[in-house]
Amino acid sequence: MSRVALGAGNLEWRKVRRAQLARGRRALNDVPEASLQSSDEGRRFWSRRTWSELAAVPAVSQVVLALVREGAAVEALAAYTTIAQDEARHAALSRALAERLGGYDEDVPDGLDYEPARLARPSDAPYAVWALANGCFSETVSLELIRARHAATRHPVVRAVLAETLKDESLHVRVAWLTASEVLPNLSPTQRRELWDYGQALAEMARRTFATRGLPARLRRHEARLRDGAAAAGLGALPAAHEDALVDEALATITARLGRLGLGPAR
Ligand SMILES: [Fe+2]
Numbered sequence: 001m002s003r004v005a006l007g008a009g010n011l012e013w014r015k016v017r018r019a020q021l022a023r024g025r026r027a028l029n030d031v032p033e034a035s036l037q038s039s040d041e042g043r044r045f046w047s048r049r050t051w052s053e054l055a056a057v058p059a060v061s062q063v064v065l066a067l068v069r070e071g072a073a074v075e076a077l078a079a080y081t082t083i084a085q086d087e088a089r090h091a092a093l094s095r096a097l098a099e100r101l102g103g104y105d106e107d108v109p110d111g112l113d114y115e116p117a118r119l120a121r122p123s124d125a126p127y128a129v130w131a132l133a134n135g136c137f138s139e140t141v142s143l144e145l146i147r148a149r150h151a152a153t154r155h156p157v158v159r160a161v162l163a164e165t166l167k168d169e170s171l172h173v174r175v176a177w178l179t180a181s182e183v184l185p186n187l188s189p190t191q192r193r194e195l196w197d198y199g200q201a202l203a204e205m206a207r208r209t210f211a212t213r214g215l216p217a218r219l220r221r222h223e224a225r226l227r228d229g230a231a232a233a234g235l236g237a238l239p240a241a242h243e244d245a246l247v248d249e250a251l252a253t254i255t256a257r258l259g260r261l262g263l264g265p266a267r
């Protein structure tokens with residue numbers, strides 16, 4: 001007979017669940033009706049936001065699959081399946097904003113790393129790997145960017161979407177670091193070294209997806225102009241140089257937090 005080893009979560013997981021439930025059920029797309037002028041930079045910036053949120057859905061689903069393979073607590077499964085739902089909603093909200101700003105772009109330009117289909121390929125990478133990639137890196141960088149964009153954005157419709165996303169992302173980050181605090185200290189020194197190296201690759205990826213700094217020169221100029229334009233129009237972006245600096249700051253914070261959990265460069 002097969003054995004199902006899903007454990008019971010500790011108090012922290014139950015607190016996370018309560019906080020998620022307190023957010024309640026929300027419509028997939030409830031962008032406020034107030035008027036919004038068309039903007040080419042705005043619609044293209046929010047198309048990119050949509051691709052990024054869409055890529056988070058398979059990434060979080062990979063965490064769920066790895067959790068089941070490794071017999072994690074059912075409370076952790078509930079937390080991550082709720083996060084997957086949030087990411088689908090962020091994609092729907094971002095897409096609706098892109099539509100309202102003049103039209104959603106379906107086609108991802110060559111060279112930009114937003115590939116939901118690739119992230120959805122079956123993977124046997126352990127929970128720790130997906131938790132680090134999706135949680136510690138993507139969620140933390142995403143939260144810092146969205147926090148700063150929300151603080152700088154005055155347009156009420158765009159601000160409402162950023163505010164909704166911000167509330168979810170801060171919970172996602174809480175889940176990510178709760179997971180990390182449970183998983184990382186139990187790894188062997190070899191696993192930690194490997195995971196640290198993988199973390200360096202994730203940092204580079206963050207610099208060319210969340211930021212523009214890691215992109216090839218021509219594409220970088222193009223993407224930076226787009227963000228600068230959306231920032232000047234007050235449509236939810238910050239100037240590219242500011243966003244690049246924020247991503248670097250978030251990466252430095254992640255490095256420090258990982259260090260406290262025993263993940264760092266070989267000494
Ligand atoms: Fe999201």
Ligand SMILES: [Fe+2]
Nearest residue numbers: 056139169172
């Ligand atoms: Fe998230």
